[in-house]
Amino acid sequence: MKIKTITVYQIDLPLEHPYWLSGGRLKFETLDATLVKIETDTGLIGWGEGTPWGHTYVPAHGPGIRAGIETMAPFIMGLDPRRVLDVERAMDTALPDHLYAKSPIDMACWDIAGQAAGLPIADLMGGGYRTPRPIASSVGAKTAEETREVMTRYRDRGYIAHSVKIGGDVERDIARVQDVESFRRPGEIVLYDVNRGWTRQQALRVMKACEPLQVIFEQPCESLDDIAAIAPRHASPVSVDESLVTLQDAARIARDGLAEVFGIKLNRVGGLTKAARMRDIALAHGIDMFVMATGGTVLADTEALHLAATIPDQNCHAVWACQDMITVDIANGRGPRNNNGHLHLPETPGLGVHPDEDTLGLPIATYEAPR
Incomplete structure (x- = not known):
């Protein structure tokens, strides 16, 4: 099994109520979410998400996730997503630090590994x-x-x-x-x-x-x-x-x-x-x-x-x-x-939930393995 395609979506997540941190020092009203879809050559598909808490909370932000995925994609294309340690090491080689950018890739790989094994990730x-x-x-x-x-x-x-x-x-x-x-x-x-x-x-x-x-x-x-x-x-x-x-x-x-x-x-x-x-x-x-x-x-x-x-x-x-x-x-x-x-823990193999793609709009980037 190999990673064939990585598709990236961006979506805004408005908060139900304005949200304050540090005694009112920081205010948040919308989160910038990145959704990642990994497709394999066997037809299995995994989903990951990276949603930092705004841009001012810690050194992590939505555009950084998407830039990181662009940098890492050539290094993980063609790897077996079930071998999560191989994928982890490839990402760490391609992009030192920037852990928040690696999280959605890791999540999607665990989703695929669980589906392949017929087990929930846990x-x-x-x-x-x-x-x-x-x-x-x-x-x-x-x-x-x-x-x-x-x-x-x-x-x-x-x-x-x-x-x-x-x-x-x-x-x-x-x-x-x-x-x-x-x-x-x-x-x-x-x-x-x-x-x-x-x-x-x-x-x-x-x-x-x-x-x-x-x-x-x-x-x-x-x-x-x-x-x-x-x-x-x-x-x-x-x-x-x-x-x-x-x-x-x-x-x-x-x-x-x-x-x-x-x-x-x-x-x-x-x-x-x-x-x-x-x-x-x-x-x-x-x-x-x-x-x-x-x-x-x-x-x-x-x-x-x-x-x-x-x-x-x-x-x-x-x-x-x-x-x-x-x-x-x-x-x-x-x-x-x-x-x-x-x-309650889902019994479905893998992550246990996938998005409706029509709610995500058009992808903002697609990376494919060389043919």
């Missing part, structure tokens, strides 16, 4: 727990009142897990955490996501003030160096996601005890192949996980669910899914959808 990876995974909401609000409104909206959809965005103002952030904890329901999972929005002194002030609540703070500072510097001076659990990009990052976090939770974002780390190694480092060091798509459609959410299903139930807190935040559905209701706040 089973092919050796996992496949069928326990439904809680979906974590993303509460990108600016005030305590708005936070309550957004959390209520998600609770009405069955959500029991929430990622509450804070950052940028010490007194406001302490008050926000205390307010959310005052109406937090038994059994709810809440992560307070700073998105690198604190300086070291701001992080220490908020985290020390909230120590009695024993809440989890995600990415409290800009870098791993910052997180390491304040680690001995507070007792609050920490999750790392923006600073968890490479396997070397995962190894350092585990070795130096910088976090109790990994937030693995598949598009950021380069796809399932690389994310699985981070999962194993986490499990070997007693580090729990949230698994997330950086953004995107039901395709990206399903990829995250497959990785989450390879993690033992007690180590996987939740998956973050974007499909309830966008106003475009490219798969007409197919694939894993919110079922009382949870996602």
Whole structure:
């Protein structure tokens, strides 16, 4: 089996509501999604998606994915997509770093490999727990009142897990955490996501003030160096996601005890192949996980669910899914959808969901193997 054709689509994904990060510092209204279709000489077709969270969140953006695919396409054309390590190494040779550009190719190859084996991706990876995974909401609000409104909206959809965005103002952030904890329901999972929005002194002030609540703070500072510097001076659990990009990052976090939770974002780390190694480092060091798509459609959410299903139930807190935040559905209701706040692993071989191509418009690029 060989990769014969790679077709690239671009589609805008408007958000249902404007979304704020870092205490209102960054605003997002539309996501730039790249969909990739890989066709093989045997007729099997795999789909991948790369949807960074806008252009200003981290060093990843939609046009970069498409430029990266153009660069990598000649290097992976003709390879067997089932040999995901061969494809990974070819992409790394063709384009060092730029992991976010490699993720949709990796995803499409796993889709084909699962179809060829007659197994869902999670089973092919050796996992496949069928326990439904809680979906974590993303509460990108600016005030305590708005936070309550957004959390209520998600609770009405069955959500029991929430990622509450804070950052940028010490007194406001302490008050926000205390307010959310005052109406937090038994059994709810809440992560307070700073998105690198604190300086070291701001992080220490908020985290020390909230120590009695024993809440989890995600990415409290800009870098791993910052997180390491304040680690001995507070007792609050920490999750790392923006600073968890490479396997070397995962190894350092585990070795130096910088976090109790990994937030693995598949598009950021380069796809399932690389994310699985981070999962194993986490499990070997007693580090729990949230698994997330950086953004995107039901395709990206399903990829995250497959990785989450390879993690033992007690180590996987939740998956973050974007499909309830966008106003475009490219798969007409197919694939894993919110079922009382949870996602259920598909039994279909491969990814388990493909888009309706007529919703994607005309392709913006097509790459073919030499004849």
